[in-house]
Amino acid sequence: MNRVFVTLPLPSPGIDMLKERFEVTMMEAEGMASEALKRHIAEADPVGIVGMVNVPITDEIMAAAPHLRVVANYAVGYNNVDVAAASRRGVLVTNTPGVLTDATADLAFALILAVARRVVEADRFLREGKFKGWKADLLLGTDVYGRVLGIIGFGRIGQAVARRGLGFNMSILYSDARRATPEVESELRAQYVPLDELLRKADYVTIHADLNDQTRHLIGERELKLMGPEHYLINAARGPIVDEKALVRALKEGWIKGAGLDVYEREPNTEPGLTDCRNAVLLPHLGSATVTARAAMAETAAKNLIAAVDGQTPPNLVNPEALAVRR
Numbered sequence: 001m002n003r004v005f006v007t008l009p010l011p012s013p014g015i016d017m018l019k020e021r022f023e024v025t026m027m028e029a030e031g032m033a034s035e036a037l038k039r040h041i042a043e044a045d046p047v048g049i050v051g052m053v054n055v056p057i058t059d060e061i062m063a064a065a066p067h068l069r070v071v072a073n074y075a076v077g078y079n080n081v082d083v084a085a086a087s088r089r090g091v092l093v094t095n096t097p098g099v100l101t102d103a104t105a106d107l108a109f110a111l112i113l114a115v116a117r118r119v120v121e122a123d124r125f126l127r128e129g130k131f132k133g134w135k136a137d138l139l140l141g142t143d144v145y146g147r148v149l150g151i152i153g154f155g156r157i158g159q160a161v162a163r164r165g166l167g168f169n170m171s172i173l174y175s176d177a178r179r180a181t182p183e184v185e186s187e188l189r190a191q192y193v194p195l196d197e198l199l200r201k202a203d204y205v206t207i208h209a210d211l212n213d214q215t216r217h218l219i220g221e222r223e224l225k226l227m228g229p230e231h232y233l234i235n236a237a238r239g240p241i242v243d244e245k246a247l248v249r250a251l252k253e254g255w256i257k258g259a260g261l262d263v264y265e266r267e268p269n270t271e272p273g274l275t276d277c278r279n280a281v282l283l284p285h286l287g288s289a290t291v292t293a294r295a296a297m298a299e300t301a302a303k304n305l306i307a308a309v310d311g312q313t314p315p316n317l318v319n320p321e322a323l324a325v326r327r
Contacts (some may be wrong), residue, residue: 002137002309005046005065007037007055010074014050014298021261021306026228029055038064040144048305049243050074051081053285059085070308072301075288076100077165077238079211083319090325094304098156099296100288105155105160107287108236111260112204114231114281117141121278135178142203142232150202152195152218153209153237155299159208169304179213200227204234211238219243224250232258236287239263244271251277262287307308 004022006015007029009280018024025044029037034056037140041049042064049065051057051073059082062068070092078095086093114120118141125131125139133237149165151158152178162172172190174180174196185192195218199205205227209215220243227233233256235242244265250256251274264270265286274280288294304314313323 002048002067002121003044003046004048005041006043006051006303008052008074008300011294011298013295014300014302017302017306018050020269021309034058034060035062037061038257041065047309048072050301050305051078053077053080055080056084062086062089063093069092070103070305070314072305072314074297074301074310076093076208077211078318079238087319087325090307090322092314092322094301094308094320095270095318096297096304096313097316099300101156101160101295103290103293104157104166104236104287105264106302107289108157108161108206108208108234108260109164111234111236111262111281111283112206112232113144114206115234115258115260115279116144120281129256130176133319137139139210142230144170144204146170147203148173148201150174150198150205151190152176152198152207154190154207155185155208156238158206158208159188160255161208162190170204173202176209180254195223198225199223199231200228202227202231204232206234207237207241209237209241213242215241217241224255227256229257232260234260235264239265239267244274246276247271248273251279271325283288 001023004018004024005028013197032193038061047067048067048070052069053075053082057071066092072094076095076097081093084095118139122139132252136237147170149170149172151174165172172188173193174190175195179192218241224246248271260281262283263285
């Protein structure tokens with residue numbers, strides 16, 4: 001029976017689907033040294049690996065599995081996988097788009113509301129016994145309804161966030177490497193603008209771009225200063241899109257008013273000083289963390305892997321160039 005290596009526990013129904021077809025090795029690979037991971041994968045000699053965003057699947061790792069045919073990433077993003085090396089080896093790489101769109105958009109909007117209305121700070125205030133009664137100036141926040149929402153990255157998740165913004169009567173600006181169709185712009189009442197203009201005009205800037213060479217540190221000191229002291233930054237995409245060192249300075253020195261973060265530049269570590277910033281709401285990478293979304297992600301990853309092993313083109317293939325090498 002062919003073997004599959006799963007780098008972290010996978011929920012049902014995905015794990016059940018894999019166990020019906022394969023001998024499954026499931027291992028907590030998070031934080032595992034690359035040499036140890038390589039050794040375990042070499043022992044398993046899998047035809048497929050289910051990858052996670054915090055487990056690097058490098059060229060060396062793939063070389064340890066000579067029969068490897070597919071890396072099915074349990075995420076939309078796949079920057080943890082060396083896609084170029086996979087393509088060179090004829091290894092298919094897949095992801096799980098679509099099924100986590102609404103969960104992630106919900107979380108991004110939750111961060112907007114939480115940082116604007118100081119929800120976490122207020123919760124801590126009450127729990128610490130500091131609430132002595134209503135006051136006109138107690139923990140004043142910022143309005144969300146009717147403000148300007150700037151979206152960096154206008155794919156599935158960015159557009160889902162825009163739909164939520166419309167419910168709050170927000171003006172929608174967006175910036176992306178590719179402009180949306182006129183139909184999408186009309187439906188979402190969204191205006192395409194250059195990034196600098198978006199940063200200057202948006203009360204809330206929320207990031208939903210892919211991480212790549214062009215977006216790494218897309219938001220740094222210059223961009224944070226463009227935003228101004230009344231604006232908020234939200235990142236529920238990938239941590240390295242934001243220069244975290246510059247962000248800590250921005251929060252402490254008042255370049256921006258606040259931030260809501262679900263991802264970090266060097267996860268699970270955060271930049272020194274970030275957790276001291278009371279004007280930041282910080283979550284432990286929970287974007288897709290609903291029972292429904294995670295189950296759907298697992299099922300999608302399993303279907304991708306099974307299709308690849310069966311010689312079919314997986315429905316969510318990110319490196320079609322690998323097909324030619326396989327053949």
